[in-house]
Amino acid sequence: MGEHAADPTHPRYRSLLMRHRLEEAASKGMLAGSALIAHGRGEAYDYLLGEQTIPSALEATREAAARLLAAKKPIISLNGNAVALAGKDLLEVAQLLSCPVEVNIFYRTPERMAALLSHLEEIKDMHDIDVEILGAAPDGRIPGLEGPRANCHIDGILNADVVLVPLEDGDRCEALVAMGKEVLVVDLNPLSRTAKMATVTIVDELSRVASNLVQLIPTAPISTEWDNPAILQSALSYIVTTMASFAEK
Amino acid sequence: MGEHAADPTHPRYRSLLMRHRLEEAASKGMLAGSALIAHGRGEAYDYLLGEQTIPSALEATREAAARLLAAKKPIISLNGNAVALAGKDLLEVAQLLSCPVEVNIFYRTPERMAALLSHLEEIKDMHDIDVEILGAAPDGRIPGLEGPRANCHIDGILNADVVLVPLEDGDRCEALVAMGKEVLVVDLNPLSRTAKMATVTIVDELSRVASNLVQLIPTAPISTEWDNPAILQSALSYIVTTMASFAEK
Numbered sequence: 001m002g003e004h005a006a007d008p009t010h011p012r013y014r015s016l017l018m019r020h021r022l023e024e025a026a027s028k029g030m031l032a033g034s035a036l037i038a039h040g041r042g043e044a045y046d047y048l049l050g051e052q053t054i055p056s057a058l059e060a061t062r063e064a065a066a067r068l069l070a071a072k073k074p075i076i077s078l079n080g081n082a083v084a085l086a087g088k089d090l091l092e093v094a095q096l097l098s099c100p101v102e103v104n105i106f107y108r109t110p111e112r113m114a115a116l117l118s119h120l121e122e123i124k125d126m127h128d129i130d131v132e133i134l135g136a137a138p139d140g141r142i143p144g145l146e147g148p149r150a151n152c153h154i155d156g157i158l159n160a161d162v163v164l165v166p167l168e169d170g171d172r173c174e175a176l177v178a179m180g181k182e183v184l185v186v187d188l189n190p191l192s193r194t195a196k197m198a199t200v201t202i203v204d205e206l207s208r209v210a211s212n213l214v215q216l217i218p219t220a221p222i223s224t225e226w227d228n229p230a231i232l233q234s235a236l237s238y239i240v241t242t243m244a245s246f247a248e249k
Numbered sequence: 250m251g252e253h254a255a256d257p258t259h260p261r262y263r264s265l266l267m268r269h270r271l272e273e274a275a276s277k278g279m280l281a282g283s284a285l286i287a288h289g290r291g292e293a294y295d296y297l298l299g300e301q302t303i304p305s306a307l308e309a310t311r312e313a314a315a316r317l318l319a320a321k322k323p324i325i326s327l328n329g330n331a332v333a334l335a336g337k338d339l340l341e342v343a344q345l346l347s348c349p350v351e352v353n354i355f356y357r358t359p360e361r362m363a364a365l366l367s368h369l370e371e372i373k374d375m376h377d378i379d380v381e382i383l384g385a386a387p388d389g390r391i392p393g394l395e396g397p398r399a400n401c402h403i404d405g406i407l408n409a410d411v412v413l414v415p416l417e418d419g420d421r422c423e424a425l426v427a428m429g430k431e432v433l434v435v436d437l438n439p440l441s442r443t444a445k446m447a448t449v450t451i452v453d454e455l456s457r458v459a460s461n462l463v464q465l466i467p468t469a470p471i472s473t474e475w476d477n478p479a480i481l482q483s484a485l486s487y488i489v490t491t492m493a494s495f496a497e498k
Contacts, residue, residue, distance in 0.1 A: 036286050037271065040289020040290040041293040
């Protein structure tokens with residue numbers, strides 16, 4: 001960890017802590033090289049959000065919580081970055097929802113899958129969390145996708161009605177939407193294809209989102225009429241206003 | 250490389266190619282984990298520039314070329330990302346200027362230094378470039394910096410009057426400016442401390458900058474009165490306008 005990150009009063013403490021978690025996960029073989037680059041892109045957008053949960057993002061998180069609670073068969077899809085940044089809180093969310101999580105990664109290798117699954121089992125043991133972890137033996141495929149990234153569990157992502165997919169890529173988000181699922185995503189770039197494609201887009205940093213979900217789910221929020229383009233617009237306006245204010249300084 | 254990157258007509262070909270170069274360099278041990286994250290931050294800002302050299306960046310590149318040509322003792326400082334993204338073109342720039350390059354990295358380890366130095370020697374051999382490469386045996390220190398990142402060559406960075414430092418961190422940029430040097434930097438974030446601190450800031454992607462320098466130096470441009478805050482303002486306005494236009498769509 002950098003020299004500053006050990007000090008929780010440092011204004012960028014949390015951002016530096018997340019960077020540290022990613023680097024540690026990389027050293028454990030949990031991540032593809034592209035995962036660190038993707039995290040950096042997220043850092044840049046989060047910086048433009050002031051590294052905080054903006055009001056429209058909290059609204060989207062509340063909506064996601066409501067839809068997960070109302071789902072018949074919800075699931076949380078986890079990739080390497082999601083496990084590294086917010087593994088514990090996302091397992092807690094799954095426990096609150098009594099649903100499984102499924103490890104589903106873009107560059108699937110046996111080594112990376114094993115590293116992720118064992119890291120999640122460790123978290124479960126350490127925090128006494130009881131959640132089913134899928135991903136080891138996928139027996140289905142997401143229609144419309146090619147290669148190993150289409151692999152999934154029939155009893156997991158394939159048959160779920162509502163999927164929380166933090167940090168998803170555009171193709172897979174599109175494929176899940178095409179299957180008729182409600183797709184709830186976390187994406188710091190309000191202009192990304194994933195952000196535009198999803199049912200509900202939370203424009204926020206994942207560890208903050210996961211922690212907010214842990215708080216919100218027990219309050220049993222109710223789903224609303226949801227205007228996702230309006231929420232993206234709101235996030236984008238926030239970023240533009242922030243940058244314009246920098247420009248005036 | 251991703252499925253698209255092999256196709257030069259793909260609109261994001263160049264960005265995907267740079268990502269590939271970084272991942273390859275990482276696998277050769279040339280980069281710290283933080284280097285990939287830093288590249289991702291750059292990708293996000295470059296996306297907001299439309300992945301192109303904007304007019305104010307070309308102006309800054311021309312000014313940098315002029316100052317390097319007018320210098321008594323110019324030098325190019327190279328870190329891991331600079332070597333990975335634009336090693337060949339930056340060595341060509343040094344050859345055009347008849348100046349040395351110096352490998353000077355933030356997280357200095359013997360293994361990473363060796364990987365970078367041997368990669369540069371390979372490029373020299375392959376392209377028949379005759380440039381002195383410093384960095385292996387630093388005998389001086391940059392005043393005001395702590396730890397191994399202060400190490401430099403007396404006959405290199407320490408005594409240079411004009412330093413091109415692509416992708417520099419804020420502290421070192423500040424330390425070099427405090428030594429009275431002209432510091433020319435490449436930084437995709439016009440709000441960064443490095444960008445604000447430098448004598449001339451080129452807000453552009455490094456491989457484009459290096460290629461532009463190779464073109465511009467033989468035209469022997471002349472240095473001007475230089476208003477760096479105005480150039481940063483111009484880059485920021487460009488980004489804000491781009492995002493605002495996305496917001497209107």
